[in-house]
Amino acid sequence: LAINGNTTDISKFSQKMATPQILAIGKSSTITLHIFDNAGPSTIKSVSLYMNMQGTNLATSGDTFIQYPMKNNAVDLNDPHKLLGTVTAEYKIVGPVVYVTFNLTPIAKMNTSDLIVSAMDDHRSNTNSLIINAINFS
Secondary structure, three states, X not given: OEEOOEXXXXXXXXXXXXOOEEEOOOOOXXXXXXXEOOOOHHHEEEEEEEEEEOOOOHHHXXXXXXEEXXXXXXXXXXXXXXXXXXXXXXXXXXXXXXXXXXXXXXXXXXXXXXXXXXXXXXXXXXXXXEXXXXXXXX
């Protein structure tokens, strides 16, 4: 995972960042995922980012997410608190890896939030990684 060029290893499926990455309101930021699948990079069909998560019950406390189904190259955004402005995504395959880059512009403050990164393959199997204390919009 790279947020505005700051790289964090999220291969442990749950990890805590020492300090959250601050995404400036009104400025474009990037979140890039480096995804490997044993069956090859073309098997990855959809990638999602879940945010605005505070508290201990992550299953119900996060309500903002970006989904990127790579087949139609369009972004699906659920943003009930109007935290995000423009959001785009793109991917590229380099050798055995697919890189997915989200470009997003925060337009409102979001307190420090955990982040869940989810990738789905062509068999609809999901892999999730929880990053605790990941991001903040200010």
